[in-house]
Amino acid sequence: MVKSYLATSLKEALEIRGRESITPYAGGTDLMIEAHDDASYLFLNKIPELKQITVDDEYIRIGAASTFTEVYQSKLVPQILKDAVIEIAAPAIRNLGTIGGNICNGSPKGDSVLIFFATDSKLRLASSKGERILPIKDFYLGRKKLAIQDDELLVEILMSKTGLDNYYYKKIGARNALAISRVSFAGVLDIKDGKVVNCMTAFGAVSDVVIRRPDIDGMLIGKTIDEAKAVKEKYLAAFDEAIVPIRGRVSAEYRKSVCMNLLKDFLESNGI
């Protein structure tokens, strides 16, 4: 028996999610590729709370069922996310696909996911019993393994309001439209008064989970550009060791050298 629900409020959706074993459906663009005759969906595409994009003192809060088109058109969304979103697939997919779906699909190739890693964004998850906020890094446990409970839904993505303006983003695909990333890289370097106050980098489509290593990026934080240059070789060597690509449609060696080239280009474009 195929049972599906079109929820009209978050409260209703969480109640259904809490009592039934059912697949949350936001945009459907991943789910419908493997649609089974017996699939039961909880449709989330008409829930206003999941489609809001708002801002508070600390965060830009993006509703998980916001489509890529809606994210791109929002005046509140940081440019680094817009740059990634506009390269996803093609207009018809961007009109359906959602950032929440991109995250909950669990793939290390998700183009918006990379940006949420590179900006240390947080996820707000809710169930009918309560809610919690989790850094995205703690949400991804392994390939297609996510820290979401059976009764939970992803409600919002929380991005920092400040410090994201100086960024670098590159997606390497086989073509411009409808391309799955072969390697993707994003870096944020926040420089104030000649000093690096924050450095966040992320590598997508190379490993089971997007690679984000704050311990290595920390080597550059608190340094002047000249001081950062002095530790550059050590920094690159640390990432060279940390990035262990898996073989996919392209070879591990190719992925590795592209990652390192992009990381170097990110530094050089900032005078490091």
Add this chain to the structure above:
Amino acid sequence: MIKFILNGEEVTSNANPNERLLDVLRNEFRLTGAKCGCKEGECGACSVILNEKLVNSCMVAMGSIEGSTVMTIEGYSKTDRFTVLENAYAAVSAVQCGFCIPGMMLASERILAENPNPTEEDIRRGISGNLCRCTGYNAIVEAIGIAAKEGKGLW
């Protein structure tokens, strides 16, 4: 029972909520303008306009469209905008086998509805999810540019 507006008329479908809009349009409503090319959102042959947005109907589950508005090429072909696009496509021979054309026309409609004076780059981006494997894109891009000029005021 799923109720929605199809080409301006309120309709009800007996489809399962997990069925594809594409299959329902073709099999239940016998609207065969939307074509099935890939069933994975890669080709755009099944494009329709859902709530004023271009979508791949193979990627839409019926349960998600309750109360929504769907326009297929059959409905669109009764509009003045269609006639302008049709003439422009014909003028530069932008149609050969025709398999991609229903989707291509609806993509053209959305390009012009969102921006009545698109640049060539805007047009190419706008049809970037619609694959054509025989005419070639240049004639189609040219046709959309002609429609923008000829149809001034319509969009």
